[in-house]
Amino acid sequence: MQPTKTDRALPLALLRARETVMSPIRKVLKDHDVTDQQWRVLRVLHENGLMDAKELAQSSCVLAPSLTRIIKNLEEKTMLTRRADGKDGRRVLLQILPLGAQLIESVTPEVQVVYQGLNDKYGTQKMSDLLDLLHDVVELS
Amino acid sequence: MQPTKTDRALPLALLRARETVMSPIRKVLKDHDVTDQQWRVLRVLHENGLMDAKELAQSSCVLAPSLTRIIKNLEEKTMLTRRADGKDGRRVLLQILPLGAQLIESVTPEVQVVYQGLNDKYGTQKMSDLLDLLHDVVELS
DNA sequence: GCAAACTAATTAATATGTTAACTAAGTTTT
DNA sequence: AAAACTTAGTTAACATATTAATTAGTTTGC
Numbered sequence: 035m036q037p038t039k040t041d042r043a044l045p046l047a048l049l050r051a052r053e054t055v056m057s058p059i060r061k062v063l064k065d066h067d068v069t070d071q072q073w074r075v076l077r078v079l080h081e082n083g084l085m086d087a088k089e090l091a092q093s094s095c096v097l098a099p100s101l102t103r104i105i106k107n108l109e110e111k112t113m114l115t116r117r118a119d120g121k122d123g124r125r126v127l128l129q130i131l132p133l134g135a136q137l138i139e140s141v142t143p144e145v146q147v148v149y150q151g152l153n154d155k156y157g158t159q160k161m162s163d164l165l166d167l168l169h170d171v172v173e174l175s
Numbered sequence: 176m177q178p179t180k181t182d183r184a185l186p187l188a189l190l191r192a193r194e195t196v197m198s199p200i201r202k203v204l205k206d207h208d209v210t211d212q213q214w215r216v217l218r219v220l221h222e223n224g225l226m227d228a229k230e231l232a233q234s235s236c237v238l239a240p241s242l243t244r245i246i247k248n249l250e251e252k253t254m255l256t257r258r259a260d261g262k263d264g265r266r267v268l269l270q271i272l273p274l275g276a277q278l279i280e281s282v283t284p285e286v287q288v289v290y291q292g293l294n295d296k297y298g299t300q301k302m303s304d305l306l307d308l309l310h311d312v313v314e315l316s
Numbered sequence: 317g318c319a320a321a322c323t324a325a326t327t328a329a330t331a332t333g334t335t336a337a338c339t340a341a342g343t344t345t346t
Numbered sequence: 347a348a349a350a351c352t353t354a355g356t357t358a359a360c361a362t363a364t365t366a367a368t369t370a371g372t373t374t375g376c
Contacts (some may be wrong), residue, residue, distance in 0.1 A: 038290065040219050040234065042306055045197050045211070049236045051312040052189040059186065064365080070186070071332065079183050088354065093181065095190045100332050102356055107331085124341045124354040149179065155315050164308045165183055167301060171192040174296050205335080210364065215318040229324065241362050243326055248361085265371045322373070333362065343352065 055152065062144045071096055073103055073141075079114060079130045080138045086125045092128065113137065196293065203285045207278065212237055214282075215243055220255060220271045221279045227266045254278065 039116045040046055056070060063073050063175065074094040079085060105128065108114050114133035120124035130138075151160055181187055197211060204214050215235040220226060223234065232242045245270065249255050254275035260266035271279075294302055 036263070038287070040215075040222055041310075044290070044293075044306065045193060045200065045216075046215060046236060047183075047306055047309040047313075048189050048193040048196065051309040052186060052193070053236060054313050054316045055189065056186050057316070060359085060364085069331065074181075074187060077184075086354085095187060095194060095253075097333065097335095098355065099334080099357080103332075118221075122342070122354085126355065133239055133273040146179070149185070152185075152315065156312065160308060162313070164312070165185065165188055167305045167308065168192040170184070170301070171305070172195050172298065174293065175195045175198070210334085210361065211346085227324085238363060238365095239325065240364080244362075263324085263372075267325065301334080320373100320375080322371105324355095324371080325369085326367085327368070331363075334360085335369090337357085338357070339355085341352100341354080343350100345350070346348095 058148045059145055062141065062148065066141050068137065070139070071100065072104055075101070076130060076134050076138055077114060079128060080135055084127055084129050084140060085117065088125075088126055090128055108134065163175070198285055199289045203282065203289065207282050209278065209282070212241065213245055213249060216242065216277055217249070217254060217271060218277050220269060221276055225268055225270050226235065227268055229266075231269055249275065 060070055063070055065077065068076075071094075075096060075141040078090060085093070087098070087101055087105070090096075091098050094101075096104065098165055105114070105126075109116050111133070112131055114128055114130050117127050119127050131139075201211055202209055209217075212235075216231065216237060219231060219235040223230075226234070228239070228246070229241055231237075232239050235242075237245065246255070246257055246267075250257050251271055252274070255269055255271050258268050260268050
């Protein structure tokens with residue numbers, strides 16, 4: 035069986051698209067000393083309030099072992115707090131702290147500028163279509 | 176400025192979609208002791224023949240420092256060869272070896288089965304549309 | 317021709333990805 | 347209630363991502 039041409043392979047296409055989008059955003063995040071994973075974790079936590087580690091890992095698309103390290107790191111920077119769940123001793127509850135929320139709020143405008151530029155060049159309708167199609171891919175699992 | 180809801184953020188959507196697609200494929204690759212990065216590198220090399228490291232890195236969406244280590248690893252497994260370019264002493268020329276090509280050819284059918292299942296569930300037309308939209312994203316850079 | 321600027325690749329340092337093994341806490345079975 | 351099973355989180359080991367610095371080779375400008 036012949037391999038699919040690499041430029042029509044979905045995983046590589048997704049990766050290339052992601053690199054295109056993330057590259058300029060990463061620069062912004064870098065200026066604020068945040069990695070994109072830390073950024074995802076903080077954004078999800080900012081959006082959802084109190085969460086346990088499993089929810090947070092799934093929502094932010096970070097694996098559990100990575101999240102453990104990221105949490106440790108962000109906790110040391112007082113960006114978030116970590117405490118055991120009283121009802122279920124296995125769970126760890128996470129909550130964003132003012133410093134974390136402040137980071138989100140100060141970096142977001144810069145990131146939005148990049149998104150907006152992307153959106154203008156790409157087209158709002160196409161962007162919406164793309165997001166819908168991507169959402170459908172995730173639904174398959 | 177309010178952050179974009181994380182479920183409509185393009186980078187996260189791309190990442191989630193990629194995870195959905197890659198998860199079953201990774202299992203296949205794991206059974207053959209190949210990481211997905213090594214797989215990408217070998218596939219691109221198999222498709223394109225002789226390439227220098229820079230081309231290979233760009234085409235396979237791997238950063239140069241990672242490629243250096245991946246090449247070292249694959250070279251030790253005699254999956255590919257590495258030699259200096261006679262005309263430009265800075266460049267390194269890579270070529271796939273029979274063992275590498277054999278790996279591609281033996282793993283590809285299994286990967287294709289996964290792709291096919293995905294394609295059947297998702298729809299060929301939608302898949303094609305998605306690939307086109309993703310391609311257009313990359314064109315923006 | 318040669319120094320400056322540039323380019324390809326590697327190395328270094330830190331963070332994350334990935335799988336497996338492990339610990340602790342909770343749930344189910346009998 | 348104790349054993350077996352399950353689940354959440356962590357730790358471990360290795361591979362890759364990311365940026366910066368370094369090395370070696372090439373090209374440019376004067």
